[in-house]
Amino acid sequence: MNLLKEKIIEHGRVIGNDILKVDSFLNHQLDIDILNEIGKEFKKRFENSKIDKIITAEVSGIAIATIAAQYFNVPVVFAKKTESKNLDSETYEGEVFSYTKDKMYKIRISKRYINSGENILIIDDFLANGQAILGLKEIVDKANANLVGVGIVIEKGFQDGGKLLREAGINIESLAIVDSMSEGQIIFR
Amino acid sequence: MNLLKEKIIEHGRVIGNDILKVDSFLNHQLDIDILNEIGKEFKKRFENSKIDKIITAEVSGIAIATIAAQYFNVPVVFAKKTESKNLDSETYEGEVFSYTKDKMYKIRISKRYINSGENILIIDDFLANGQAILGLKEIVDKANANLVGVGIVIEKGFQDGGKLLREAGINIESLAIVDSMSEGQIIFR
Numbered sequence: 175m176n177l178l179k180e181k182i183i184e185h186g187r188v189i190g191n192d193i194l195k196v197d198s199f200l201n202h203q204l205d206i207d208i209l210n211e212i213g214k215e216f217k218k219r220f221e222n223s224k225i226d227k228i229i230t231a232e233v234s235g236i237a238i239a240t241i242a243a244q245y246f247n248v249p250v251v252f253a254k255k256t257e258s259k260n261l262d263s264e265t266y267e268g269e270v271f272s273y274t275k276d277k278m279y280k281i282r283i284s285k286r287y288i289n290s291g292e293n294i295l296i297i298d299d300f301l302a303n304g305q306a307i308l309g310l311k312e313i314v315d316k317a318n319a320n321l322v323g324v325g326i327v328i329e330k331g332f333q334d335g336g337k338l339l340r341e342a343g344i345n346i347e348s349l350a351i352v353d354s355m356s357e358g359q360i361i362f363r
Numbered sequence: 364m365n366l367l368k369e370k371i372i373e374h375g376r377v378i379g380n381d382i383l384k385v386d387s388f389l390n391h392q393l394d395i396d397i398l399n400e401i402g403k404e405f406k407k408r409f410e411n412s413k414i415d416k417i418i419t420a421e422v423s424g425i426a427i428a429t430i431a432a433q434y435f436n437v438p439v440v441f442a443k444k445t446e447s448k449n450l451d452s453e454t455y456e457g458e459v460f461s462y463t464k465d466k467m468y469k470i471r472i473s474k475r476y477i478n479s480g481e482n483i484l485i486i487d488d489f490l491a492n493g494q495a496i497l498g499l500k501e502i503v504d505k506a507n508a509n510l511v512g513v514g515i516v517i518e519k520g521f522q523d524g525g526k527l528l529r530e531a532g533i534n535i536e537s538l539a540i541v542d543s544m545s546e547g548q549i550i551f552r
Contacts, residue, residue, distance in 0.1 A: 197450070197451075197473065197475075197476075198475070198476070202440060202441065202443065202450070202472075202473060202476060203438050203439070203440045203473075203475075203476040204429055204432070204438055204439040204440070204441070205438055206429065206432045206433055206436075206437075206438065206439070209429070210433075232421070232422045233421045233422055233425070233441075233443075236422070236425045236426050236429075237425050237426065237429040237439070237441075240393055240395065240398070240425075240426040240429055240430060241429060241430075243393070243395045244395055244399075247395075248395075249392050249393055249394055249395065250392070250393040250395070250426070251391060251392045251393070252391065252393070252422075252426075254391065254422075261386070261391070262386075283391075284386065284391060284392075286387070286392075287386075287387070287391060287392040
């Protein structure tokens with residue numbers, strides 16, 4: 175998706191060899207026009223699949239999934255990271271290992287909002303080590319729903335999440351795959 | 364906004380005298396059609412105001428603000444609750460008192476994404492005690508930006524946030540004001 179790659183080149187900030195900051199348009203400030211182009215592209219990539227619902231994990235997947243859902247005409251459900259009195263006690267849980275914090279945390283979706291047999295598309299902003307996607311897949315599996323595919327805005331191709339998930343047979347569509355960011359230069363696959 | 368009130372009556376679940384669960388359409392599962400109607404209504408309520416940017420706080424304001432931003436043709440910035448390596452070190456901070464957790468926490472927006480003189484609309488899902496809105500207002504004030512108004516989907520009229528903010532001269536537009544929920548019956552103002 176060339177428009178996205180141009181946006182990343184123009185506005186992305188590389189810190190060290192592995193942090194790509196796109197907070198000017200994707201996950202802090204949100205550029206609604208590029209989110210709509212991303213949504214249309216996800217629809218194109220999955221246009222032959224039956225999708226009943228889009229799921230994502232809080233926080234940074236929410237805006238992307240919500241805009242994309244307009245092109246699929248389906249609801250979104252976002253998995254929650256914290257227990258609260260606003261979340262039902264009956265939930266499907268997925269475990270996510272955080273490399274940055276070196277510990278497991280749980281994400282949860284109320285059993286009311288993901289049903290057996292539903293065709294699920296997962297959408298998220300980044301794919302790096304793949305742990306968040308595995309946590310969401312665990313929720314889909316526990317609900318006996320059907321994971322149709324995963325739509326990712328930016329895949330860090332130099333980390334092993336993409337390989338891990340593709341080898342597990344998951345249909346991943348990444349709109350931009352960054353193969354290297356050494357010396358501040360972004361190289362796309 | 365009658366459509367919203369009907370949706371709350373039909374799908375809202377009252378727990379005790381003060382918890383209104385609308386997680387089937389507003390803050391866990393997201394009904395994209397009602398979010399669009401909410402966005403259009405916010406545009407109508409603020410159509411005579413110049414708005415340059417919409418801000419909200421993570422998590423549950425994000426989807427609502429993002430859909431609404433399509434009708435204002437402006438970007439969204441969401442304030443973050445956690446410090447992370449993905450957030451700039453130079454931020455404007457607002458303090459929020461949480462009654463449920465009985466402690467203060469901070470919300471932050473990068474100084475890059477809110478500018479002096481910008482006309483800001485705050486959007487959030489609920490207004491109860493008003494503390495989250497005060498935290499966002501603190502950020503707007505520190506940035507020397509101009510708070511044009513606050514758009515709220517559901518105001519709990521039996522808590523004191525609305526009164527507090529209106530007495531402070533803030534222009535609040537709430538699409539549904541719930542005055543009472545005793546014995547499970549929702550009474551709108």
